Amino acid sequence: MNPADPQLHIDESELAAALAADPNLDLGPDGRLVARPPNTLRNDRARRLLYHWTSGDSIRYHLVAGPRAAGEFEKTRAFHQAFPSLGVRPAALLRASDLDVAVLEHVDGPSLEDALASGALSLPDAQTLLDQVLDTLNAAATPAEPDDALRELDALREDVLAVPALGPLDLLFFDQIVFPFLRTNLPRGPWSRRWTTGDFVARNLLLDAKGHLRLIDCEFAAPSVLASADAFRFGEFSNVPDQLKAHLRQRLPGQPAWWSLHFCTDQLRKLAAVRPPDAFPFDAEDLLARLLRETRAAETLPAASCLFRSRRDYDALARHARDLQTRYDDLQAHAGDLQARYDALAAHAQDLQTQYDALLAHSNSLQGHYESLAAHAHNLEAAAQASDTRAAQAQAARDSLASRLARTPRPARWFIPE
Structure with a gap:
């Protein structure tokens, strides 16, 4: 989020x-x-x-x-x-x-989608009910002019170009390709303005107790000159038989391709209003891709712009992007291998550092022992020198005593006769 x-x-x-x-x-x-x-x-x-x-x-x-x-x-x-x-x-x-x-x-009843899926409502009855709803809406319509439709397209353009999640290239695509195409190929009249709920799909049409359809989810309800878009939107978002979708699309004036582009653009505006910013790009990406495909396939296009010419090589660019992604993945794998080798070398270096630290500690210990033995040897040498000095002194004393004794006259011996 x-x-x-x-x-x-x-x-x-x-x-x-x-x-x-x-x-x-x-x-x-x-x-x-x-x-x-x-x-x-x-x-x-x-x-x-x-x-x-x-x-x-x-x-x-x-x-x-x-x-x-x-x-x-x-x-x-x-x-x-x-x-x-x-x-x-x-x-x-x-x-x-x-x-x-x-x-x-609250309308107590199944949706049109569920009623058809369960068999509670037949396909012909569903067609009749939908025709009744659209006829009721059309009966209240008021006349309009092509300029009214163009003004609605201009309002749609302003809203789309103000979507903050769209990038500069997306905005240029809408401004130079999509909206010029919609304006140039506007379906022919007659035009009228009628109400639309803005989300006319089968799950938002409920079958009430009297067997009539009721319309819910009016978040985007408004009178519109382009309300015929309901028929196209119904086919895009309704899980109903294709015959029912085709039945409604018969009501569309002009070419379905025009309504398809209008649907994608209008849906982009509505998604920007209801989707969180982090989720909007996932939906917008599909819509933009569809718009690109359909504008390229259309027979009538506005004057080519630099943007559209650059988009002609979209497939080649996509392949190149995939190649780059593959090379990037290979480089990522190689980087992973290098990282593993680096981690192994780092672990080995750590082991060597541990051994070096142990040897250094042992060397320091031996140095201490050596210094202790050297001090002890020094002490022994000093003691030996002191002993030699005392021995020399003792020898000198003996020599002096012997010299004095030698100079002293000896007494005559006494003989005692037997």
């Missing part, structure tokens, strides 16, 4: 108290909060927290907490006011643990 995006946290007891204090909410008996896992396709706990408020065995409300919850609440309310039979009712906007909490009506 990026340090700039810490995990969100909310005091659930504070949230429960805020729910209980709102007089407009029907919480029912034995109500409690149940945390829902985040949608790993688009979000994580760095962006929003999801809860259900349950009463007994039934779910009363769907709760969204996070920095974008107030905006989602307002867009959900605007869409519900425009289409009460299609949208979900926003019940309350609360505040807990310094986070906005949107309390939304």
Whole structure:
């Protein structure tokens, strides 16, 4: 997780108290909060927290907490006011643990995706229901002009070029290739402006108890001249039979290639809004690669730019990059071998140092013994010299005594006769 995006946290007891204090909410008996896992396709706990408020065995409300919850609440309310039979009712906007909490009506029913997968809904019935939804949305549309579509493209361009995670080359690619292509090849009219939820996919279409489809997840809901993109988005993100995807794409004006580029660009903008900065590049990389492939394959392109000419050798550059990676891996392996040899030499040097230190200590010990013996020998030599001096003195004394005795006259011997 990026340090700039810490995990969100909310005091659930504070949230429960805020729910209980709102007089407009029907919480029912034995109500409690149940945390829902985040949608790993688009979000994580760095962006929003999801809860259900349950009463007994039934779910009363769907709760969204996070920095974008107030905006989602307002867009959900605007869409519900425009289409009460299609949208979900926003019940309350609360505040807990310094986070906005949107309390939304819960629609008790399977998604269109799950209903088709389980066999609860047939493919013809699904087509009919989708046609009813789109017809309801189109019935409230207002006329528009091509300039209105171009202004929406300009707004999309400004948002994309402001995404901080995109590098200079990416921005140049959008500015010189993608948006000129979208503007030049804008589908022909007639144009109209109608509402879109901004995330019109099968998992966000719920089948209510009356058998009608209800639209949820209105975080990007707004009136749009390019609302036909719903049909293309449905095919990209819905796990439904291909016949149903094709049925909706028949509603697309112009060429599918144009809507594909628009989808990738619009999806990039939406991901930048909902994904943490550390996760955004993983999704953006796939979208950018797809944009590059599709702009290169398109028959009509804007005037070639230095960027596009440099991108013509993309495959060769990719192969060169793989070769460089292989050489780098080999160098890394060789560096590992050298490091192992260095470590072995360092260990051997340490052993030699230990032996040298032991020999040096032994040498110092022998030097001490030598100096002790030298001092003892010196003492013995001094004692011997003193002994010789005393012996010489004694000899001199004897010689002197003998000399005196020699000079002394001897007395006459006395003879005693027998």
